[in-house]
Amino acid sequence: MRIGSLAGVEPEALRFAHTVLMAGTIASGAELRIEVVIASFFCESCQQGFDSEQGDCLCFRCGSFSRRLLQGRELELTSLELS
Numbered sequence: 001m002r003i004g005s006l007a008g009v010e011p012e013a014l015r016f017a018h019t020v021l022m023a024g025t026i027a028s029g030a031e032l033r034i035e036v037v038i039a040s041f042f043c044e045s046c047q048q049g050f051d052s053e054q055g056d057c058l059c060f061r062c063g064s065f066s067r068r069l070l071q072g073r074e075l076e077l078t079s080l081e082l083s
Helices: 011-022
Strands: 002-004 035-037 039-043 048-052 068-071
Parallel strands (some): 002 035
Antiparallel strands (some): 039 048, 039 068
């Protein structure tokens, strides 16, 4: 899975829920892999992108407020393997 830092999903809580829900089922050995995607914005003033681990949308170069989120709200199932 890919989970953006601004998706509103806590990866550790999801891991815990996965373990609890899979216990005692045919999927009890299932592995959950999570990739956390750091929020990234585009500054119109600087014409450059910047990352923000806390989701702060102020450009660290010029202090402008960015309204253009490039990534960070993802909640994607990237692959599923069944055997």
